[in-house]
Amino acid sequence: LAAERAGEEAGAAIALAYARGLHKLMAYKDEYEVARLHLDPAERARREREHGPDAKVSxxxxxxxxxxMGMKRKIELRRTAPVLFRGLRAARVLRGTAFDVFGLAKVRRVERELVGEYRELVHAALDRLTPATAAAVAELAGLPELIRGYEDIKLARVAEFRERAATALARLEAPAPRQEEA
Incomplete structure (x- = not known):
C-alpha cells in the first residue's frame, strides 16, 4: 500500500525503516536474553579462542x-554465574507473566509499551502518506534508532523518541502550505 501511495522506491524505504524499527523495539535484551547469550556455545567457543580454555571468566x-534496594555497585560472579544463567534461561517462560519479576522494572514496562505505540505511530503516519510526505514518514519510521543504552539512559532516549515522533506526526497532520501563483 505504501508503495502505491508514495511510489515504489519511497514505499520500499518506509517498509524497510518500519521493519528495522519494529525489530529493534521487539528484540531488546532483558535478563533472560542476557543469560541465553552467556550460555551460547558459540559465545563460549569465541571466549576460549580469544582467552584460552583455562581463562577465568567473571x-x-x-x-x-x-x-x-539502593545498591549502587555491580556484583561480580565467577563460578556461580553459569548456574545463575541456567536458572534465568529456564525462567524465560515467565517473561511477560505476572511472575516475571524483571518485567516490573520501569524500563521493561516502557520497552513493552513501545511496540504498540510505535505501530500506532507508523499507522497514523501512513494514513497521511503521499509522495510529498514520503520522506517524513520514512524518517518517522526510523526513529527507533534513537533508542539506545541501559536503564536511565534508555528511558531518556525513549522520551526523546516520543518528543520527536509527536513533532513529526504533527508536521504530517498540518496542511501543506499553498503555493501562490505568480
Whole structure:
C-alpha cells in the first residue's frame, strides 16, 4: 500500500525503516536474553579462542532487585554465574507473566509499551502518506534508532523518541502550505 501511495522506491524505504524499527523495539535484551547469550556455545567457543580454555571468566551484574534496594555497585560472579544463567534461561517462560519479576522494572514496562505505540505511530503516519510526505514518514519510521543504552539512559532516549515522533506526526497532520501563483 505504501508503495502505491508514495511510489515504489519511497514505499520500499518506509517498509524497510518500519521493519528495522519494529525489530529493534521487539528484540531488546532483558535478563533472560542476557543469560541465553552467556550460555551460547558459540559465545563460549569465541571466549576460549580469544582467552584460552583455562581463562577465568567473571561477570558483573547489577540486578534490578538489588538496585531497587539502593545498591549502587555491580556484583561480580565467577563460578556461580553459569548456574545463575541456567536458572534465568529456564525462567524465560515467565517473561511477560505476572511472575516475571524483571518485567516490573520501569524500563521493561516502557520497552513493552513501545511496540504498540510505535505501530500506532507508523499507522497514523501512513494514513497521511503521499509522495510529498514520503520522506517524513520514512524518517518517522526510523526513529527507533534513537533508542539506545541501559536503564536511565534508555528511558531518556525513549522520551526523546516520543518528543520527536509527536513533532513529526504533527508536521504530517498540518496542511501543506499553498503555493501562490505568480
Amino acid at each position: 561477570v558483573l551484574l547489577h540486578p534490578p532487585v538489588l538496585r531497587a
